[in-house]
Amino acid sequence: MTPFNPENKETLTLGECLGPAMKITDEADAQQYLKAYIAFIQIALDKKPPADGRKASEIAAYNLAYFAGYYDNQTRARVEHLFHCSHPIFGAI
Numbered sequence: 001m002t003p004f005n006p007e008n009k010e011t012l013t014l015g016e017c018l019g020p021a022m023k024i025t026d027e028a029d030a031q032q033y034l035k036a037y038i039a040f041i042q043i044a045l046d047k048k049p050p051a052d053g054r055k056a057s058e059i060a061a062y063n064l065a066y067f068a069g070y071y072d073n074q075t076r077a078r079v080e081h082l083f084h085c086s087h088p089i090f091g092a093i
Contacts, residue, residue: 002021002023002033003020003036004020004036021033034060041056041060061083065080065086066087066088077093
């Protein structure tokens with residue numbers, strides 16, 4: 001399984017958060033990674049709730065799909081499928 005934040009850092013770059021997710025090819029791995037990523041986001045939201053009321057799961061899906069847009073179409077399609085998300089600007093591939 002792909003570990004999220006294996007060094008247990010308090011602050012991560014987008015690349016540290018999302019880069020490993022771009023390599024995931026297994027549904028179970030994707031779901032455990034997503035769960036950990038959502039929990040990481042929730043910690044930040046608990047400290048400072050967003051003005052727009054978005055939930056951690058919505059932010060995670062948005063970030064994953066947006067970040068996948070910087071990769072090739074095959075990667076983007078795999079990420080959208082595994083993480084059940086679609087690019088916030090381009091829509092689903």
